[in-house]
Amino acid sequence: MDFTPTEAQLDLARLTGEICAKLVTADRLRELDTAGRFDEQLWKALADAGVLAAALPEDLGGSDFGALEQTAILRELGKAAAAVPALWSVVVTADALARFGDADQRALAARAGTGEIVLTAALAEPLRATTDAPGIVATEGDGWTVTGTATTVPFADRAARILVPATVSGQPAVFVVDPEHASVTRTAQQVVDLAPEFLVEFADTPARLLGTLDTGAEVLTRLREHAWLGLSALQLGTLERALELTAEHTRTREQFGKPLGSFQAVAQRLSDAYIEIGGLRLAVTQAAWRITEGLPATEAVHIAKFWAAEAGHKVAHTVIHVHGGLGIDRDHIVHNYFTAAKHHEFALGGATPHLLALGAELAG
Template sequence: MDFSYTDEQQSIFDLAAQILTEGTPQARLLEIERADGPRFDPELWGRFGEAGLVGLAIPEANDGGGCGFVEIAGVMEQIGRTTAPIPFFETAVLGALAIAEFGNEDQKESILNDVAAGKRILTAALVEAETPLLEPRTQARSDAGGWILDGTKAFVPAAEIADQILVPARTEEGLAVFIVDRDAAGVSLERLSTTSRMPESMLRLEGVRLGAEALLGGADRGEEIVEFIELRANAALCSFALGVCEAALELTAEYSKTRKQFDQPIAMFQAVAHREADAYIDTQSVRLTALEVAWLIAAGRDAREAVSIAKHFASEAGYRVTFSAQHIHGGIGVDREYPVHRYYVHARHLELMLGGSSRHLQRIGRLIAENAA
């Protein structure tokens, strides 16, 4: 495996880093987080769309960049470094990739062209309380050539700013996925309070009527679509966690060089140096596992085991790195107006999003047992 980036890929990541760094000064992030609304910067999102970054992996036929998952992962890393309040993960990963892969030509043309221009926000409602992803309680029954949906979805990211939501539901034939307009009759949202202030909602569907064109990929391909989305979503979250770890570690290293005790920088003390070294090793573990799974997905190879390994490291190591960053900073590390606190709460949020370390270790065990049989 060769994880080195091409010149074109590096140019994409440099562009993303420039836009995100310029658009996320500390004062701007605090302004958004203190406002009574979702953690979302429409101006920064617009710049991302104008630069062609939202549509990176959308086919060129739909005005996208036609890139692969490595490019998606690299941009997610830059978003993690800045904790930028934009719905790239929800739109590009949870929504657009599945529509590009499973959608018909009408769905691609009517949705992806706007997504590529940054004019449409997507998300997916994969999670229900205490229910496996492939066994939702949400029901879809056929009616007069269309569908009627009823059910409740939990922790739907960016739902209140999304234009459309991908909703898995159980039909008589099995699991299916539907494209639901956020403002459709019968759709209601309840904003949830989250650790990182990332916008998430409860989604309630009460007699939501959909046309036949809302079905994504056919009534018998729901499990395939959900597994497709979950794999790429977890891989993207690992890249986001990498960016969080890198930025937290860099901030901490710089702080320890300038913060003095007993007339010398605290970086000179062995206990601090050892903790920073451990954080560096953890960050490199997150990096290598995240890069591997992105490479496997881009190459079209089986990445199920690799993504669970990566998510385990992203969850466990991400927590350790940001926890160490807070402790080395001392009292300022828990100041909600200081950047290191933001990295910590994002790491804790990611720790359990779409399955925590324990769940993914269990999945690794099952895959090993299956391969040994």
């Protein structure tokens, strides 16, 4: 196992970081700190630079990079607390359409890679194990339809298509749905970092099967694992940048005539945070490496998401506590990293659900 970053990882991380540093300033984050936050300018810049298409196959205009390169990009977006759907539109949804879709579905993936459209997936189901059948039900008549409710669907307000896991005769399958259909209802939900997430209701909504019924479990597992790993990579970048801001604060802020960082209790909390982030970095890298190498990765991905939740909770609260009153001021940049960390902590399952799912995998 070699965790040395590839040249592509370093180049993509550098490019993404440079774009974010130019466009995502503290003032810009404050400007975007409203419900349904979406950074149109950053989204277009990432698309124009080829960052969005990097993970797509070459015949769809991409570079066919794997999970290691994808997590390198997401980590940089996490460092910027970027309000863009790169994870959901490209890493999760376009990836699945490119791998399992027909010609029309693959064309959607290519359009997502150019930033022309946004795609998303309805994955927030009760989490016990990766093979759980989804709560939404699909039936086949003259064509497939889906019925049920999905919660906290990211960017559903601007999505051209939503991937909807559903149950067919007790088995999982994944369907492509047009959210503009009259049978679809989208209701905005408020989440901690004000990201655009929606409760989406389907009532006999026309749908197209992604892949086949036989590959339904494989498609769903890939969707979930890429989403869990992607959230963990975003969390890694978020926590790294939050700790950098906190370290700088403790070097310059003084109490009793001394820098905050010179007090033992503060230094210990920052040391603990550094160790927690190191554990998350290792877990994310291991899971991404296993996926890239085509090895079984479910256990490693659950471990990464557990660390994202556990470290996320500890580090986020350390950041706020060390900043004191500044930490709860919505005009201070650290507020954006705290809310982002709390979102990534609980999205698609917190620490306990992923430990339970890991236990089920080990027992199985």
